[in-house]
Amino acid sequence: xxxxxxxxxxxKDPTLLVAxxxxxxxxxxGPKVRDQAIVYEVLDQPDDLPRGLTDSQSGGLYRLxxxxxxxxxxxxxxxxxxxxxxxxARQKLWTATRLADAGFEIExxxxxxxxxxxxxxxxxxxxxxxxxxxxxxNGMFRDAAYAARRADTxxxxxxxxxxxxxxxxxxxxxxxxVDEGYDIALTELAGISGEILVTAxxxxxxxxxxxxALPSATDGQIAAGPATTAAAAASQSRAMVPDxxxxxxEGLDHTNWEVVADACLSCGNCTLACPTCFCSDVEDVSDxxxxxxxxxxxxxxxxxxxxxxxxxxxVRRSPKSQYRQWMTHKLSTWHDQFEMSGxxxxxxxxxxxxxxxxxxxxxxxxxxxxxxxxx
Amino acid sequence: xxxxxxxxWKFSSCDGCQLTLxxxxxxxxxxxxxLDIAQFLEASxxxxxxPYDISLVEGSITTPHDVKRIKEVRAQSRVLISIGACxxxxxxxxxxxxxxVAAFANRVYARPEYIDTLxxxxxxxxxxxxxxxxxxxxxSKHQLLELITATxxxxxxxxxxxxxxxxxxxxxxxxxxxxxxxxxxGPVTQAGCGNLCPSHGRGCYGxxxxxxNPNAPALSLQLADLGLTPPQLRDLYHSYNAAAPAFDTEGRxxx
Numbered sequence: 001x002x003x004x005x006x007x008x009x010x011x012k013d014p015t016l017l018v019a020x021x022x023x024x025x026x027x028x029x030g031p032k033v034r035d036q037a038i039v040y041e042v043l044d045q046p047d048d049l050p051r052g053l054t055d056s057q058s059g060g061l062y063r064l065x066x067x068x069x070x071x072x073x074x075x076x077x078x079x080x081x082x083x084x085x086x087x088x089a090r091q092k093l094w095t096a097t098r099l100a101d102a103g104f105e106i107e108x109x110x111x112x113x114x115x116x117x118x119x120x121x122x123x124x125x126x127x128x129x130x131x132x133x134x135x136x137x138n139g140m141f142r143d144a145a146y147a148a149r150r151a152d153t154x155x156x157x158x159x160x161x162x163x164x165x166x167x168x169x170x171x172x173x174x175x176x177x178v179d180e181g182y183d184i185a186l187t188e189l190a191g192i193s194g195e196i197l198v199t200a201x202x203x204x205x206x207x208x209x210x211x212x213a214l215p216s217a218t219d220g221q222i223a224a225g226p227a228t229t230a231a232a233a234a235s236q237s238r239a240m241v242p243d244x245x246x247x248x249x250e251g252l253d254h255t256n257w258e259v260v261a262d263a264c265l266s267c268g269n270c271t272l273a274c275p276t277c278f279c280s281d282v283e284d285v286s287d288x289x290x291x292x293x294x295x296x297x298x299x300x301x302x303x304x305x306x307x308x309x310x311x312x313x314x315v316r317r318s319p320k321s322q323y324r325q326w327m328t329h330k331l332s333t334w335h336d337q338f339e340m341s342g343x344x345x346x347x348x349x350x351x352x353x354x355x356x357x358x359x360x361x362x363x364x365x366x367x368x369x370x371x372x373x374x375x
Numbered sequence: 376x377x378x379x380x381x382x383x384w385k386f387s388s389c390d391g392c393q394l395t396l397x398x399x400x401x402x403x404x405x406x407x408x409x410l411d412i413a414q415f416l417e418a419s420x421x422x423x424x425x426p427y428d429i430s431l432v433e434g435s436i437t438t439p440h441d442v443k444r445i446k447e448v449r450a451q452s453r454v455l456i457s458i459g460a461c462x463x464x465x466x467x468x469x470x471x472x473x474x475x476v477a478a479f480a481n482r483v484y485a486r487p488e489y490i491d492t493l494x495x496x497x498x499x500x501x502x503x504x505x506x507x508x509x510x511x512x513x514x515s516k517h518q519l520l521e522l523i524t525a526t527x528x529x530x531x532x533x534x535x536x537x538x539x540x541x542x543x544x545x546x547x548x549x550x551x552x553x554x555x556x557x558x559x560x561g562p563v564t565q566a567g568c569g570n571l572c573p574s575h576g577r578g579c580y581g582x583x584x585x586x587x588n589p590n591a592p593a594l595s596l597q598l599a600d601l602g603l604t605p606p607q608l609r610d611l612y613h614s615y616n617a618a619a620p621a622f623d624t625e626g627r628x629x630x
Contacts, residue, residue: 035549035576060597062554079549089545265590267562268537272544283533288405288524299545304537305587319588354540354552354562355597 007200008222009214014072014186014196015046017156020212021117022046026154029085030119031075036064038078040085043119050075057164057347059356072196073120073188076164077346081275082118082125086149087132090298093282098291111145117154121182123175123229124167124346126157128275130181134338135278154204157182159225160232161190166347168360171239174344177229184209187225197225238360240331240345241367248332248366252324255372256365261320263355268301270349270357271326276342279307302326327359379428379527382414384448386434386441387468387496391513392459393417393433398516409527425451429526432505435461435496437468442493442502449503454526457499458519460512460615464584467512469496469618473627496618509534512582512615515567535566536587539579542570551578558598560611563589563621584616591625605629 011017021028028043033050043049054067054074067074096104129150136146160167160176169175178185183205187197197217200206241247271277281300286293300307302325308315316322334342343359350358383393397418399406406412413423430452436442449455460466471479472495480487499505509522518534525532535541539561543550551557551573559578561570565586572579585591595608603611612626 035551035554037549037554039547039549041547060553061556062550064554079554080547084547089547263590263593265538265562265593266588267540267586269540269544269550269562272541285521285533286524286528286530288402288409288520288527290528299541301537301541304535304541306536317588319590352550352553354550354559355593 007198007206007209008217009198009209009212010217010221011186011196011198011212011214012194015049017184017186017198017212018043018046018049018119021119021156021208024208025115027114027116028119029082029116030156031078033064037062038064038075040078040080040082040118040120049119054162055164057166057351059166059350059358060353061356062351070194071188073158073160073186074162076160076162076167077122077124077348079273079348079352081128081273081346081348082121083128083132083275083277085116085118086129086146086153087136087278087280087299090296091145093295093297096293096295104293109145111148113149113152115152115154116149117156119156121155121157121178122160122346123157123178124169124172124344125275126155126178126181127169127172127174127344128346131276131338131340131342131344132278134340135276138338154208155182155184157185157201159185159187159229161188161228163232163236164347164351165237166350167236167345168238168240168347169345170233170236171242172341172343172345175229176232177226187228189221189224190228190231195221197221199225238347238350238358240343240360241363244363244367245332245335245341247363247370248328251366251370252328254366254369256362256369257320257324259365260323260357260362261318263357264319264323265354266303266319266322267354268303269352269354270359271301271303272299273348273352274330275346275348276330276344277301281307302329327362330359331363378409378411380413380423380426381410382425382427382430382448382452383412383417384414384430384432384434385416386432386445386462386499387437388434388459388461388466390417390433392462392511393431395458395513395516395519396431399520402520406523410523426453427451428453429523430455432457432462432499433459435465435468435498436493436502437471437496438492440491445499445502454506455499455503456507456509456522456526457505458509458511458514460510460582460584461496462499463508463510463619464616464622465496465498465618467615467617470613471496472618472623473613473630498618507532510565510583511567515569517569518567537566538562538586539564539566539568539570539573539583542566542568543573546570546574548574551576552597552601556601558601558603558607558611560594563591563594580614581612581622582615584619585621589621591621592628595625595629 560581561579608629
C-alpha cells in the first residue's frame with residue numbers, strides 16, 4: 001500500500017487488523033456472539049470476531065444462522081447499536097457529599113474512555129452517529145462526555161455485502177455503502193473468497209494501516225467494492241415513503257393511529273433498539289444517611305408515560321399518542337428540530353418489536369390513504 | 376427527635392418479601408439506625424405498640440380475620456405500603472378466585488369445617504387505603520431500599536412503571552422472544568426485577584405484575600404464533616399476579 005494517497009489494500013484475515021489494534025493499545029469494541037445474536041462488546045481476543053454467520057430478520061424475528069463458513073461479515077445489524085457506548089443506558093453525572101459545616105461538595109463524574117476502536121460499523125450506523133452528533137454536540141448544546149467519547153473513537157467500518165429483509169437504508173440514503181465518517185473501511189468482496197478490500201478514510205486510519213504493509217489492491221478489486229454494496233442495495237425490499245415528513249405532518253388525526261395502537265405493546269423496544277433515539281431521564285438519588293446524593297441520567301422513551309409527566313399528569317398517556325409521538329418525531333418533526341431525518345433505515349425497530357410492527361408499512365398506509373380523519 | 380417507627384406485617388404470603396428486607400445485610404444496620412423497628416416478627420419477637428409511622432404490609436387478604444386485622448393495621452399507621460405480589464395483587468393464592476374454594480377445602484382437609492377462609496384472595500388496597508404499592512414476587516431489594524430511603528426523605532421513590540423490556544434493553548440483554556422464540560411476558564410486565572429471567576435465557580413470568588397501559592391481547596396473538604395453546608396462555612397470565620386486573624382478564628380470555 002502506498003503511503004499518503006487514498007489507500008487501498010487487501011487483507012485476507014480481519015483478525016490480523018484486530019490483533020494489530022490490540023497490540024497498539026486500543027480497546028476494540030466489535031461484533032461478538034452472545035445469546036444467539038451478534039452484540040457489540042469489548043473483544044477480548046482477535047478470535048472473538050465471528051465468522052461464517054448470517055442472520056434472518058423480519059418483523060419481531062431475529063435468527064443468527066450458519067452462513068458461508070469462510071465469510072466474515074455476512075450478518076448485518078443486530079440488537080445492539082453503538083449508541084450504548086456513546087450514550088450509555090445509565091450514566092452518573094455527579095456526586096454530592098454533605099460538608100461538615102454547611103452545604104454540599106459536588107464532584108462531576110470523570111470521563112473514563114480509553115482509546116477505543118469501534119470495529120465493524122455499518123453505513124447506517126455511521127449515519128446514526130451523525131444524527132446523534134447533531135443532538136449531543138450542536139452548537140447550542142454540548143454533552144461533553146458524548147463529545148469526548150466520539151472524538152476519541154476510531155471507526156473501522158464494514159461495507160454491507162448483503163441486506164436483511166428489514167433493511168431500508170437505501171431509501172434513506174444512509175447505506176449500504178459507507179462514503180464518509182470512517183477511519184478504515186473493509187469490503188468483503190463478493191465471489192472472491194477471502195479478499196477484503198481495505199480503504200483508509202483518514203490520516204488516523206492510514207497511520208494504523210501503514211505498519212501492516214498490506215498488498216495493494218488491483219483496479220479490479222477496487223472497482224468490486226461499490227458493486228458489492230450496490231448488490232446489497234438492490235436486494236432491499238422495504239423502503240421509506242419519500243415525503244413521509246409531509247405525509248405525517250398532515251395526518252395527525254389519521255384513523256391508522258388507532259389501528260397501530262391496537263397492536264402496539266407500548267413496551268418501548270423500538271426506541272431503545274433505535275440507534276438515534278436519545279431521550280433520557282435524569283434522577284437524583286440519595287442514600288439513607290442523607291449525606292450523599294447522586295445524579296444519574298438513564299435512557300427513557302416516549303413510550304414511558306412518566307416521560308411526558310408534567311405537574312398534574314402525563315401529556316401522552318395512551319399508546320396511540322405515544323406511538324404517534326415516536327413516529328412523527330422520528331420521521332417528520334426531527335427535520336424541523338435537526339434539519340435531518342431521525343431514521344437511518346437500519347430496521348431495528350421492525351426486528352426488535354416483539355409484535356413486528358413495521359414502520360415502513362405504517363408509513364405506506366399513511367401515504368396511500370391520506371387524511372382519513374377520525375370522526 | 377425520635378426515629379420514625381417501622382412496623383412490618385404479614386398476611387397470606389410466603390414471607391419472601393419480608394426476607395428481602397432482612398436480606399439488606401449491608402444496609403440493615405443503617406436502616407436500624409434511621410428507623411425504630413417496632414414490629415417485625417420475622418426478625419424479632421420484641422414488639423413496641425403502635426401507632427407506627429411506616430407500615431410495610433406483606434401478603435393478601437384471604438380470611439375474615441385478615442379483613443379485620445388489616446383495618447387495625449391501617450388505623451395505627453401513618454404511611455401504609457404494601458409490598459409484593461400478594462399484597463398488591465392477591466398473589467399466587469388468588470388462583471382460588473377462578474375456582475371453588477369449598478371444593479378445595481373438602482378435598483384437602485380431613486375436617487374442612489375448621490377452615491374459615493374467604494372465596495377470594497385480594498390485595499390490601501381492596502380493603503384499606505394504601506399509600507404506595509411495591510410490586511414483585513418477591514420485591515426487589517434495590518427498590519425496597521429506594522422506597523424506604525425516599526419515604527424517610529419525604530420524596531417520591533424512583534420505581535418505574537415501564538415494561539420489563541426497558542430493563543433488558545438497558546442491560547444489553549438480547550430479547551429472548553425475538554432472537555429465540557421464547558414466550559415472554561416482559562412487554563406487558565412492569566420493570567423492577569433487574570431482568571432476571573431474560574438475562575438467563577428464560578422468558579419473563581410476570582412477577583412484577585402488569586405495566587402501566589399493558590396490551591395483553593396484542594401480546595397473546597404473538598405468543599400464540601410462537602406456539603402457546605390457550606391453556607398455556609391462561610396459565611402464563613394466571614400465576615403470581617393472577618388477580619391483577621389486566622392479567623386476570625387476559626387469562627380468562629384463554630380459559
